[in-house]
Amino acid sequence: MLHVPVKLLLLLSLDCAQVWCRGGNVPFRRLCASFGADATMSEMSYARNLIKGNVVERTHLRQAANEHCFGVQIATKQIDEGIAAGELAAEAGAAWMDLNCGCPIYEATRRGLGAALLRKPTKLGRLVAGIAEGIPIPLTVKIRTGESASKINVMQVATALQNAGAAAVTIHGRTMEQRYKRAADWGLVQQAAHQLTVPIIGNGDVLTFYEANRRMSEHGCIAVMTGRGALIKPWLFQEYKDQRELNPSTLERVGIYYQLVRYMKEHFGDDAKGRKKAFYFLPWHCNFFCRYRSLPEETYATRSLQQPLISTRVETADENLGESLDSLSYLERLLRCESEAAHEHLAAALWDSDNEQHAVSQLEKLAGEHVPEWEASAAPSRDEREGRIDENRG
Numbered sequence: 001m002l003h004v005p006v007k008l009l010l011l012l013s014l015d016c017a018q019v020w021c022r023g024g025n026v027p028f029r030r031l032c033a034s035f036g037a038d039a040t041m042s043e044m045s046y047a048r049n050l051i052k053g054n055v056v057e058r059t060h061l062r063q064a065a066n067e068h069c070f071g072v073q074i075a076t077k078q079i080d081e082g083i084a085a086g087e088l089a090a091e092a093g094a095a096w097m098d099l100n101c102g103c104p105i106y107e108a109t110r111r112g113l114g115a116a117l118l119r120k121p122t123k124l125g126r127l128v129a130g131i132a133e134g135i136p137i138p139l140t141v142k143i144r145t146g147e148s149a150s151k152i153n154v155m156q157v158a159t160a161l162q163n164a165g166a167a168a169v170t171i172h173g174r175t176m177e178q179r180y181k182r183a184a185d186w187g188l189v190q191q192a193a194h195q196l197t198v199p200i201i202g203n204g205d206v207l208t209f210y211e212a213n214r215r216m217s218e219h220g221c222i223a224v225m226t227g228r229g230a231l232i233k234p235w236l237f238q239e240y241k242d243q244r245e246l247n248p249s250t251l252e253r254v255g256i257y258y259q260l261v262r263y264m265k266e267h268f269g270d271d272a273k274g275r276k277k278a279f280y281f282l283p284w285h286c287n288f289f290c291r292y293r294s295l296p297e298e299t300y301a302t303r304s305l306q307q308p309l310i311s312t313r314v315e316t317a318d319e320n321l322g323e324s325l326d327s328l329s330y331l332e333r334l335l336r337c338e339s340e341a342a343h344e345h346l347a348a349a350l351w352d353s354d355n356e357q358h359a360v361s362q363l364e365k366l367a368g369e370h371v372p373e374w375e376a377s378a379a380p381s382r383d384e385r386e387g388r389i390d391e392n393r394g
Contacts, residue, residue: 086135193220
């Protein structure tokens with residue numbers, strides 16, 4: 001059986017491949033592991049391409065030295081492909097392999113992969129049984145609650161996986177069609193955890209240690225998996241272990257982001273070629289880092305019962321904490337700025353800095369010169385994005 005060393009997993013191949021094909025890079029997983037993420041997982045690989053030796057897919061087998069419980073996630077609908085991929089994962093040092101049956105994007109579902117596998121639970125059970133029997137490491141399975149709100153079949157699917165010999169089942173509390181449009185349905189996660197014997201890992205809308213606590217204590221999961229929450233604050237795992245909000249200062253967060261840059265230079269190379277590779281990821285990461293706000297339990301725990309905090313809009317300055325725009329330093333406002341231009345310049349300044357102190361100096365200069373204009377340019381695009389989200393939630 002898969003051994004889970006800590007009750008908070010870091011998911012690095014979330015259902016939305018458009019998110020985690022960037023977020024699951026080795027340097028970012030290394031950063032999360034440095035903050036106490038004891039179990040991490042790769043980006044999703046198409047098993048067929050992995051077996052053929054595709055260079056990009058093979059990089060998904062790599063892990064950082066501090067990833068002590070690392071899993072490889074694959075997509076396949078063929079037993080022989082799953083077995084061959086499992087052998088490669090084991091040879092690479094993976095502790096387990098995960099079969100992704102939750103990815104909702106068309107690129108996967110048009111091939112009959114990802115969440116499309118949820119349509120036929122019996123057939124999926126045969127697939128999982130064949131792979132689990134043929135590989136030298138445990139096989140877990142990631143699923144969603146069903147294809148759509150009218151086709152919820154999570155209990156039927158999870159039961160089939162239990163009977164097939166899955167070591168654990170991760171349930172993302174949304175359907176394939178919902179993606180991230182609605183709050184995760186943890187009631188369905190709880191139902192599976194209470195009625196089945198296979199270990200259930202819950203996933204969806206976890207941003208704070210107290211939300212993770214509630215999911216663990218009230219929903220019967222052996223573990224909680226987080227993806228977007230870790231993208232926003234990679235120190236979430238340390239908060240869970242310490243059972244307190246860390247609330248890193250402006251300068252401390254610059255230090256954390258600079259550390260990620262150091263890891264990227266070590267991984268991709270500290271030259272023009274390495275920079276080009278890293279910048280596919282780094283400005284994109286800044287788009288999540290800017291969403292960080294302090295969410296003290298005494299202020300936000302009750303609110304989190306009404307709506308997941310990860311989907312709660314918070315302005316640049318949080319009036320609930322007595323903040324105003326004028327009370328924030330320009331550097332703090334830069335770190336919170338949602339402008340893509342700000343993210344590009346922030347990433348460049350971090351990369352070009354010789355050390356952490358130099359990074360602070362460069363970012364303070366950048367903030368003083370550009371923050372007001374970047375804030376003004378970000379406001380319309382944010383309103384448009386929020387409008388689309390509200391429409392989808394309608």
